[in-house]
Amino acid sequence: MKPASFDYVVPRTVAEAVQALAGPGRTAQVLAGGQSLILEMHLQRIRPRLVVDINRIPELDGMRVDGDGLRVGALVRHAAFERADAVPGPLGTLLSRAVVNIAHPPIRSRGTMAGSFGWAHPASEWCAIGVALDATVEVTGPDGERALPARDYFLGPHRTARRPQELITAVRLPLLGGHTGVGFVEHRRTHFCFAQVAVAAALTVHDGVISDVRIGLVNSADRPVRARAAEQTLLGTEIGPLPTGRRLPDGHPFARAGRVAAQEDAAPVAEPYADAEYKRQAVAVLVGRTLREAATDLGSRLAVRQGDPR
Amino acid sequence: MKITLEVNGTAHTLDVEPRRLLADVLRDDLGLTGTHLGCEHGICGACSVLMDGEAVRACLVLAVQCDGSSLRTVEGLAGPDGEPHPLQRAFSAEHALQCGFCTPGFLMVAAGALEADPDLADKPDAVAGVVGSNICRCTGYEPIRRAITRAAREQREASSTHER
Ligand SMILES: Cc1cc2nc3c(=O)[nH]c(=O)nc-3n(C[C@H](O)[C@H](O)[C@H](O)COP(=O)(O)OP(=O)(O)OC[C@H]3O[C@@H](n4cnc5c(N)ncnc54)[C@H](O)[C@@H]3O)c2cc1C
Ligand code: FES
Ligand code: FES
Numbered sequence: 001m002k003p004a005s006f007d008y009v010v011p012r013t014v015a016e017a018v019q020a021l022a023g024p025g026r027t028a029q030v031l032a033g034g035q036s037l038i039l040e041m042h043l044q045r046i047r048p049r050l051v052v053d054i055n056r057i058p059e060l061d062g063m064r065v066d067g068d069g070l071r072v073g074a075l076v077r078h079a080a081f082e083r084a085d086a087v088p089g090p091l092g093t094l095l096s097r098a099v100v101n102i103a104h105p106p107i108r109s110r111g112t113m114a115g116s117f118g119w120a121h122p123a124s125e126w127c128a129i130g131v132a133l134d135a136t137v138e139v140t141g142p143d144g145e146r147a148l149p150a151r152d153y154f155l156g157p158h159r160t161a162r163r164p165q166e167l168i169t170a171v172r173l174p175l176l177g178g179h180t181g182v183g184f185v186e187h188r189r190t191h192f193c194f195a196q197v198a199v200a201a202a203l204t205v206h207d208g209v210i211s212d213v214r215i216g217l218v219n220s221a222d223r224p225v226r227a228r229a230a231e232q233t234l235l236g237t238e239i240g241p242l243p244t245g246r247r248l249p250d251g252h253p254f255a256r257a258g259r260v261a262a263q264e265d266a267a268p269v270a271e272p273y274a275d276a277e278y279k280r281q282a283v284a285v286l287v288g289r290t291l292r293e294a295a296t297d298l299g300s301r302l303a304v305r306q307g308d309p310r
Numbered sequence: 311m312k313i314t315l316e317v318n319g320t321a322h323t324l325d326v327e328p329r330r331l332l333a334d335v336l337r338d339d340l341g342l343t344g345t346h347l348g349c350e351h352g353i354c355g356a357c358s359v360l361m362d363g364e365a366v367r368a369c370l371v372l373a374v375q376c377d378g379s380s381l382r383t384v385e386g387l388a389g390p391d392g393e394p395h396p397l398q399r400a401f402s403a404e405h406a407l408q409c410g411f412c413t414p415g416f417l418m419v420a421a422g423a424l425e426a427d428p429d430l431a432d433k434p435d436a437v438a439g440v441v442g443s444n445i446c447r448c449t450g451y452e453p454i455r456r457a458i459t460r461a462a463r464e465q466r467e468a469s470s471t472h473e474r
Contacts, residue, residue, distance in 0.1 A: 002331070
């Protein structure tokens with residue numbers, strides 16, 4: 001099928017875009033990268049009367065570090081995060097490890113991070129990182145600006161706290177500090193598929209003890225999940241030497257956290273090729289692996305720092 | 311809506327409905343049927359073209375979004391005298407096509423990657439990223455990987471002899 005007909009506007013400022021979205025009695029859609037929207041329009045699952053193309057609004061482009069956060073404008077494409085040094089510190093590493101799982105290069109050169117928050121697919125890598133790290137979604141609407149904490153933003157598949165007349169202008173993520181290591185592990189059938197399950201982790205260790213940990217679960221419920229129960233089991237735990245074998249011993253704190261994430265945090269929705277039990281098992285295994293990756297990442301950061309002659 | 315596109319170096323002024331996809335306008339309005347449509351879901355990559363130098367899915371871009379843009383399709387790869395592009399020669403030499411349906415898409419994604427990175431030949435992961443972007447039902451991908459690597463090597467050798 002081809003998209004049904006619609007009106008098309010190309011605002012040059014955020015104010016013009018918001019005005020277009022607020023027009024009376026019209027079902028309007030923002031067009032960012034179009035890598036989800038145009039597909040849905042092909043399938044005619046979405047039939048907007050008005051499409052507001054935001055690609056020519058210069059103020060939405062670019063990302064910048066301000067204070068202890070990274071502000072990602074609504075036109076920043078997925079591809080911008082492919083290099084680990086595009087964003088400082090462990091956050092840059094986490095985003096670069098996640099981004100290669102989002103489709104493939106020609107999709108990543110158009111799709112945007114903010115668009116993923118707009119689309120709010122339960123299998124979105126960015127959205128799970130957002131809830132795990134307490135990101136903020138900045139929106140502008142007819143009544144002005146609002147900053148929506150990611151934890152209250154996702155209401156279900158493709159359902160969010162954004163009002164239809166509001167434009168996402170940016171996503172804000174906290175930069176991660178020096179004592180933090182990160183990991184991202186995804187399980188999926190092919191390059192072209194969304195994740196069956198994926199896990200993001202940021203592990204902070206002071207004096208050998210886990211002082212903070214964030215675990216985000218991708219496609220493990222009807223919305224992105226922060227695995228708080230699993231995080232709780234780890235706080236205050238001594239990290240100790242990492243086990244060497246391929247498989248984590250069942251008694252290791254990371255393996256235990258994985259089982260808790262699977263039983264208490266995840267609420268998997270069955271899909272073809274991945275029923276709920278399968279997904280729970282995948283969550284348990286991947287949480288353990290991702291935490292181990294984060295601990296290894298932290299170890300190599302500390303080694304680099306100690307080797308630093310300054 | 312009136313738009314202006316530069317396609318393979320030639321400017322075109324067109325009147326298109328906003329609902330029309332770039333791929334359909336290239337094929338139906340401009341007669342450039344080298345851009346193939348397989349899935350129209352962004353998956354197969356047969357429709358890939360270069361938009362301002364970057365590979366995009368022409369089935370997931372509206373033609374009106376390209377107003378003022380410069381586009382390249384597979385028809386624009388060969389030289390003005392019809393001399394095949396190094397990638398086209400490499401695809402032929404490595405038997406990187408059988409039925410040929412996927413070929414225009416692979417050529418354009420590879421052309422975008424080659425132009426963006428003169429050292430592509432040394433980056434097997436980046437080449438794998440290009441090969442993994444599209445679907446081919448015939449070749450098994452390995453000849454496509456070899457062809458892209460071959461063209462990347464030739465390009466680098468050509469530019470280093472220029473420098474000398
Ligand atoms: C083959 C294929 C594979 C894919 N695989 C993955 C994957 O593995 N993981 C993944 O996360 N995604 C995947 N995607 C989707 C892709 O990442 C999209 O880019 C992303 O979901 C949406 O970003 P976009 O900029 O393209 O948004 P669009 O498609 O332009 O918009 C999507 C929705 O969000 C709304 N929206 C967008 N921007 C804003 C804004 N600034 N303010 C308000 N609303 C807005 C739109 O109105 C629309 O409803 C895949 C897509 C394809 C075609
Ligand atoms: S036709 Fe565009 S990706 Fe398949
Ligand atoms: S050569 Fe037939 S699909 Fe690739």
